[in-house]
Amino acid sequence: xxxxxxxxxxxxxxxxxxxxxxxxxxxxxxxxxxxxxxxxxxxxxxxxxxxxxxxxxxxxxxxxxxxxxxxxxxxxxxxxxxxxxxxxxxxxxxxxxxxxxxxxxxxxxxxxxxxxxxxxxxxxxxxxxxxxxxxxxxxxxxxxxxxxxxxxxxxxxxxxxxxxxxxxxxxxxxxxxxxxxxxxxxxxxxxxxxxxxxxxxxxxxxxxxxxxxxxxxxxxxxxxxxxxxxxxxxxxxxxxxxxxxxxxxxxxxxxxxxxxxxxxxxxxxxxxxxxxxxxxxxxxxxxxxxxxxxxxxxxxxxxxxxxxxxxxxxxxxxxxxxxxxxxxxxxxxxxxxxxxxxxxxxxxxxxxxxxxxxxxxxxxxxxxxxxxxxxxxxxxxxxxxxxxxxxxxxxxxxxxxxxxxxxxxxxxxxxxxxxxxxxxxx
Amino acid sequence: xxxxxxxxxxxxxxxxxxxxxxxxxxxxxxxxxxxxxxxxxxxxxxxxxxxxxxxxxxxxxxxxxxxxxxxxxxxxxxxxxxxxxxxxxxxxxxxxxxxxxxxxxxxxxxxxxxxxxxxxxxxxxxxxxxxxxxxxxxxxxxxxxxxxxxxxxxxxxxxxxxxxxxxxxxxxxxxxxxxxxxxxxxxxxxxxxxxxxxxxxxxxxxxxxxxxxxxxxxxxxxxxxxxxxxxxxxxxxxxxxxxxxxxxxxxxxxxxxxxxxxxxxxxxxxxxxxxxxxxxxxxxxxxxxxxxxxxxxxxxxxxxxxx
Numbered sequence: 001x002x003x004x005x006x007x008x009x010x011x012x013x014x015x016x017x018x019x020x021x022x023x024x025x026x027x028x029x030x031x032x033x034x035x036x037x038x039x040x041x042x043x044x045x046x047x048x049x050x051x052x053x054x055x056x057x058x059x060x061x062x063x064x065x066x067x068x069x070x071x072x073x074x075x076x077x078x079x080x081x082x083x084x085x086x087x088x089x090x091x092x093x094x095x096x097x098x099x100x101x102x103x104x105x106x107x108x109x110x111x112x113x114x115x116x117x118x119x120x121x122x123x124x125x126x127x128x129x130x131x132x133x134x135x136x137x138x139x140x141x142x143x144x145x146x147x148x149x150x151x152x153x154x155x156x157x158x159x160x161x162x163x164x165x166x167x168x169x170x171x172x173x174x175x176x177x178x179x180x181x182x183x184x185x186x187x188x189x190x191x192x193x194x195x196x197x198x199x200x201x202x203x204x205x206x207x208x209x210x211x212x213x214x215x216x217x218x219x220x221x222x223x224x225x226x227x228x229x230x231x232x233x234x235x236x237x238x239x240x241x242x243x244x245x246x247x248x249x250x251x252x253x254x255x256x257x258x259x260x261x262x263x264x265x266x267x268x269x270x271x272x273x274x275x276x277x278x279x280x281x282x283x284x285x286x287x288x289x290x291x292x293x294x295x296x297x298x299x300x301x302x303x304x305x306x307x308x309x310x311x312x313x314x315x316x317x318x319x320x321x322x323x324x325x326x327x328x329x330x331x332x333x334x335x336x337x338x339x340x341x342x343x344x345x346x347x348x349x350x351x352x353x354x355x356x357x358x359x360x361x362x363x364x365x366x367x368x369x370x371x372x373x374x375x376x377x378x379x380x381x382x383x384x385x386x387x388x389x390x391x392x393x394x395x396x397x398x399x400x401x402x403x404x405x406x407x408x409x410x411x412x413x414x415x416x417x418x419x420x421x422x423x424x425x426x
Numbered sequence: 427x428x429x430x431x432x433x434x435x436x437x438x439x440x441x442x443x444x445x446x447x448x449x450x451x452x453x454x455x456x457x458x459x460x461x462x463x464x465x466x467x468x469x470x471x472x473x474x475x476x477x478x479x480x481x482x483x484x485x486x487x488x489x490x491x492x493x494x495x496x497x498x499x500x501x502x503x504x505x506x507x508x509x510x511x512x513x514x515x516x517x518x519x520x521x522x523x524x525x526x527x528x529x530x531x532x533x534x535x536x537x538x539x540x541x542x543x544x545x546x547x548x549x550x551x552x553x554x555x556x557x558x559x560x561x562x563x564x565x566x567x568x569x570x571x572x573x574x575x576x577x578x579x580x581x582x583x584x585x586x587x588x589x590x591x592x593x594x595x596x597x598x599x600x601x602x603x604x605x606x607x608x609x610x611x612x613x614x615x616x617x618x619x620x621x622x623x624x625x626x627x628x629x630x631x632x633x634x635x636x637x638x639x640x641x642x643x644x645x646x647x648x649x650x651x652x653x654x655x656x657x658x659x660x661x662x663x664x665x666x667x668x669x670x671x672x673x674x675x676x677x678x679x680x681x682x683x684x685x686x687x688x689x690x691x692x693x694x695x696x697x698x699x700x701x702x703x704x705x706x707x708x709x710x711x712x713x714x715x716x717x718x719x720x721x722x723x724x725x726x727x728x729x730x731x732x733x
């Protein structure tokens with residue numbers, strides 16, 4: 001065999017590599033006992049969790065799962081790109097209530113794979129907002145619930161003789177008493193989706209809603225303006241929130257509390273585990289939980305991380321088996337044990353609450369109340385684009401560029417036009 | 427060796443199925459051309475087509491002509507992004523070119539430590555823009571950042587660098603200037619070192635001051651280099667994304683939304699690829715227009731003078 005590489009050999013090798021690359025997806029697809037999944041991760045424990053879930057699933061069914069892990073934001077961007085390209089690269093996606101309306105035409109309906117009694121065990125608020133309101137199709141199945149409660153520094157509050165805030169007025173009063181010497185009484189996020197979530201909670205608490213009976217924008221109502229004014233004043237007038245919060249998303253928000261700089265926040269279920277871990281928190285053993293604050297109403301969002309079936313998948317049956325396994329009691333219990341993620345199954349949630357003790361039991365009951373009263377913004381055509389508009393509108397008011405009323409009125413006008421063009425009123 | 431060459435040369439030619447013609451050249455280049463077509467030309471063409479459709483993920487994608495373009499050109503958010511882009515490009519390029527030229531003239535001199543200075547100038551352009559964005563995000567943090575800490579040391583008030591619309595735009599310009607001015611210095615330094623010395627020596631003999639030599643001799647001779655530097659930076663500022671995304675994500679309230687950031691938000695948050703593609707093509711058109719002005723106007727003036 002000659003050691004030199006001739007042009008002919010080089011061309012033949014290139015052709016072989018090209019042919020191999022082109023044929024690889026079809027060769028991989030030929031194995032019906034293997035599926036692919038794009039799954040969510042976050043923190044050091046998540047990869048091990050998926051590894052165990054996949055191992056257990058394969059041992060039980062013989063179906064192999066090849067999976068990739070991505071954190072929430074890059075995962076969303078990748079699912080958007082793959083859906084736009086009508087890709088069948090992944091059979092299963094991790095997804096979330098927040099942008100589900102964008103995928104109604106790309107995720108395969110799961111209705112026929114779950115019986116009515118199976119669906120009845122999931123929290124109704126989770127299932128409701130994962131359905132396409134036009135067709136009734138279930139775009140995804142909830143894996144765990146996302147709702148927020150108040151986390152506050154029990155030690156500092158006790159030292160100063162304070163109680164956790166129950167109302168908007170109390171939130172300001174307590175915050176003012178705690179702010180000073182480089183510390184702040186409260187932290188709220190002020191950018192992007194987290195800012196919209198916060199505004200949304202305040203909007204519902206003030207008695208308003210995103211749309212009216214005719215699905216026309218109603219977030220610029222008196223309640224909406226009151227909510228955004230209160231939100232802005234926490235940062236700009238009362239100054240009980242760090243000034244940089246205008247640029248904060250969830251990570252910065254959580255870090256301000258876990259680092260000990262800020263004495264209260266509203267955070268997701270995963271915070272319970274993060275704040276209890278000395279590797280991720282400086283305030284272990286120093287914090288407690290309380291219900292979310294209220295105004296006229298005691299409403300905040302109740303959404304869910306979910307699993308979806310790619311409409312382009314050629315292996316729907318085994319893929320659905322995997323999806324069903326990820327929302328099974330075993331998988332949800334493991335999720336709760338590892339990350340304190342609140343189960344989407346009502347029966348399991350009741351078991352978990354009954355078995356919990358001390359502060360964890362109190363916290364779980366507070367979460368369940370939030371979920372029972374919880375809402376989500378509407379899943380109407382074009383609302384994803386309205387969300388992008390809202391990010392900017394809320395940020396402009398929070399950073400004092402325009403008044404809350406002007407910002408919301410302008411956004412409402414543009415939102416109606418966006419939804420009209422998208423066919424929300426057809 | 428000569429024997430090997432003699433053996434290989436004619437032997438190869440005899441076995442070749444094609445004569446050495448231009449067609450053979452194209453044939454041999456075709457694999458590379460196909461790859462370019464697949465990964466560059468096709469996506470460009472596809473996104474251009476996309477810009478004429480209502481392309482969200484709703485299933486149908488109706489043709490809407492120039493609808494996406496008119497929506498954006500008359501839209502509030504696009505115009506805010508366009509205004510930001512114009513300020514960002516004009517201010518950062520002006521500072522980078524002026525400061526770049528000044529530093530280049532300085533380090534071109536035979537002062538002590540200039541060799542070290544030239545080496546250090548290589549550092550900022552070598553750092554990934556994402557790292558620059560993260561570093562400046564922390565430097566400009568009001569609570570924990572070094573810049574406000576220094577201001578406090580001198581009893582000066584804090585500056586809300588990333589929270590105030592004007593200061594946020596200033597912050598991203600500062601980060602861009604920090605990273606790209608050294609590149610300008612290196613380009614101008616190369617130009618200065620290749621200038622002919624005779625005109626400068628003649629001017630010195632004639633009693634010209636250093637400023638007169640710079641203004642009347644160095645600057646006109648450096649014009650081709652300055653034009654290339656301007657072209658590179660205009661193209662670059664219209665592509666800036668990483669630094670802004672990591673520092674502000676276009677906020678607060680769109681105050682630092684450049685056209686690239688706005689296009690990304692449209693595609694991946696609003697899931698509206700049609701409008702995102704239209705914004706990208708408007709940005710491309712604008713940068714081409716500016717470049718055409720930059721090169722076309724002097725050419726026209728020169729032509730008119732010649733007539």
